[in-house]
Amino acid sequence: MLRRRLTSLLLRSPCSSSVASSYHHQQHRLLLPTHAEKPPALNLLRLFTSLAGTDGDRPFIAFVLGGPGSGKGTQCSRIASDFGFSHVSAGDLLRNEISSGTDQGEWILEIIREGRIVPSEITVELVRKAIESSTAKRVLIDGFPRCEENRIAFEKITGTEPDLVLFFDCPEDEMVKRLLSRNQGRVDDNIETIKKRLKVFESLNLPVVEYYSSRGKAHKINATGTEDEIFEAVRKLFSSLRL
Ligand SMILES: Nc1ncnc2c1ncn2[C@@H]1O[C@H](COP(=O)(O)OP(=O)(O)OP(=O)(O)O)[C@@H](O)[C@H]1O
Ligand SMILES: O=c1ccn([C@@H]2O[C@H](COP(=O)(O)O)[C@@H](O)[C@H]2O)c(=O)[nH]1
Numbered sequence: 001m002l003r004r005r006l007t008s009l010l011l012r013s014p015c016s017s018s019v020a021s022s023y024h025h026q027q028h029r030l031l032l033p034t035h036a037e038k039p040p041a042l043n044l045l046r047l048f049t050s051l052a053g054t055d056g057d058r059p060f061i062a063f064v065l066g067g068p069g070s071g072k073g074t075q076c077s078r079i080a081s082d083f084g085f086s087h088v089s090a091g092d093l094l095r096n097e098i099s100s101g102t103d104q105g106e107w108i109l110e111i112i113r114e115g116r117i118v119p120s121e122i123t124v125e126l127v128r129k130a131i132e133s134s135t136a137k138r139v140l141i142d143g144f145p146r147c148e149e150n151r152i153a154f155e156k157i158t159g160t161e162p163d164l165v166l167f168f169d170c171p172e173d174e175m176v177k178r179l180l181s182r183n184q185g186r187v188d189d190n191i192e193t194i195k196k197r198l199k200v201f202e203s204l205n206l207p208v209v210e211y212y213s214s215r216g217k218a219h220k221i222n223a224t225g226t227e228d229e230i231f232e233a234v235r236k237l238f239s240s241l242r243l
């Protein structure tokens, strides 16, 4: 029974157009991976171990969302050092997979190069493991969940929800400017990929922010201005939390 439920959850098209607004229907079909792209050696059974049932012991979890280049990574580093959070970047976990040189890594590289979203069965498992192996009492999950399907998979598989969702709100032109001058050798820091990432962000990631907003969990931070100015707003929020 449990196995059938989980399998049907995982085999749904990753972040498919069914979760997106009809307005962006065509774009999603073009930008998202298809079943044909399933990587080799995917072991669905690994997902049966989960955070489920450990809610009382689990750390405080904050999802950190925002468009590409909105400053999630930059602000997470500062939150981590000032407020004792462990910083789990979903993008970094995926880039580590790429560095491992496996077939799955090569497949992930192509998805990132095209600005699309890696299927939940890979990302949820990486994020879940990172949370479980952290000894910190507070964890920032940077850049995840990327779409409603990611969110639902995370919540079902781990049996938990985030305590807080931070949303960095930044205008597109500012995000593009920052990404084009990031200079860290990322394969997705080019104008073609950036345009695709912005579309994916608007059509698939914003609904996640809206979902948590409707549940009173999302906090919007104005992500324009200097890093220090933005962190001042972040600091106020985190100082007001009972951690
Ligand atoms: N407030 C800011 N003003 C100007 N540049 C900034 C600001 N915050 C971050 N940056 C720079 O913008 C670039 C993108 O920032 P960062 O990597 O933190 O964004 P991100 O949201 O994590 O992006 P991605 O989703 O692509 O990982 C970096 O080069 C960073 O140094
Ligand atoms: O949950 C996730 C996180 C990331 N990706 C892919 O990685 C790139 C880069 O991610 P950053 O968090 O911005 O470093 C992103 O554009 C996606 O292609 C993902 O699929 N799922």
Ligand SMILES: [Mg+2]
Pocket (backbone or CB within 6 Å): 072, 073, 074, 091, 143
């Ligand atoms: Mg980042």
